[in-house]
Amino acid sequence: MPVDFTAIDFETANPSSASACSVGLVKVRDGRVVDRVHWYIRPPFPHNDFSEWNIRIHGITPEMVADAPGWAEHLPALREFAERDVLVAHNAGFDMAVIAKTSEAVGLEVPDFRSLCSLQVARKTYHLDSYRLPVAAMAAGFEDFSHHDALADAEACAAIIVHAAKRHEAEDVDRLAHITRVPFGAIGPVATRERRAEHGPMALQ
Template identity: 70%
Template structure:
């Protein structure tokens, strides 16, 4: 079955630890079954809101004053995903946020496998641009509030669901295989996988 959780972060600045909002969309058997969105208070030292970022997503320092910190919200994020593979558009950025924010705040990086919908889109559609709004339009998902984390996660989910139908893939892993997109991993599991593939020296 096509099961995954799409995720999108917005950040206060260029630091990967500065997540200020997250959107999550759970897909079960190719259908959206749940979604959630919340604001995040970036940690001290990574909490300056750049004007450029505010202009993009509209979130201001005053909006996150009472929000949960990264450490407080991380269990909620992990619980929502519930062991799913994550999907994100330009997944290196969003999974990098999880890694960096967790490291900066002293949290264990959670185990996640992930697939990049940008890479899937590149191997599914013939477009001039593979930015999220353009790729989402190719998947039949239009007119969403780009740079709202929930709307972006919904668009990302729509791309994967549409691409899976086009490639006649029954699972996310099968879609990744057909499109020759790598299934990435973060967390202790990824570290162990890397060690077993490359030997103990790879961890030094």
Template identity: 65%
Template sequence: MAIDFTAIDFETANGSPASACSVGLVKVRDGRIVDRASWLIRPPHGHDEFLHWNVRIHGIRAHDVAGEPRWVDQHDRLLAFAGDDVLVAHNVGFDKGVLKAASIASGLAVPETRWACSLRIARKTYHLESYRLPVAAMAAGFEDFQHHDAAADAEACATIVTHAATRHGATDLEHLARICTTRIERLGPVAERQTIEREPAEAWWRP
């Protein structure tokens, strides 16, 4: 079973998707966790205010990241860990949006990446009243973790996907996505160009 991917989870300082203040990464090879990494991030200038609501959720405060490198200095480290892997997140729109917004806010190109969503996979795998990460992770046998700790959340996400792959008999991540009627999404200039090419042309003028 060649289930290979990197699970990822971001926490943010405020409502801006550019305000990444921590990241957790878990690398999976053949359905097994082989590496983990996590670190704090000082959000980009203009997105670095820590709001009370966010602090209540993840417990990270401004002074915790005061001495940490900003996103612009950690961008390459994150991408190096992930390599060419598909990035898997629970509610992929959030984490994909963080990567895009933090890169733009830091004056960096949005990296070409591929993404899959463990939330969508969970919905097609389990019969639950809620598909929030702690509930879906419990269904996959991953319990009693510290939710909103980026490292723990990334591991919970990874466990959901590997458990679902075994349950469905998936041969790889793309096969699992098809079984769960979802898809591997893309982020970056190539994806944006493809979106534009698929959209119907509009006249440059309006009556």
């Protein structure tokens, strides 16, 4: 199987995981970027206040998303773009929480996605003083990008996974996860059922 996945990065309006205001998506097929997209998102009430700290980090203001579609419109497009891919993100727990919490905030079922954290993969691949996205991306040969721009961050994340797969001679992301011993994350109903199936019998022993 080839190195196929979708890299994803969110920016949020405030500390709430349900305040998604921007997302970047990068589709990788056979270790190459074949498609990319960026959307502004109007955060749902009551998670739509923009903190000064977040604005300072990513530069997105309330005015920039005032006329943007909400999450209910973006989620189907995200699912169509990502198809059945593993979603890769730097500190993937954050980005998966954004999908889950923003979906819940607008009354949508949390979608099923597996995820792989490029931060954890980088820790098992490089010897660096820091594993922040710009530093890890530089180790992968991806430099001079606009950090905290969602699309640029997703591209940097994709570069880390592609480079790590080559370095570990992994033919796909499942093999890369196995070699680096980085567990997959998961959200959605299927993930919940799998966790119950896995831990239920153990709890009875």
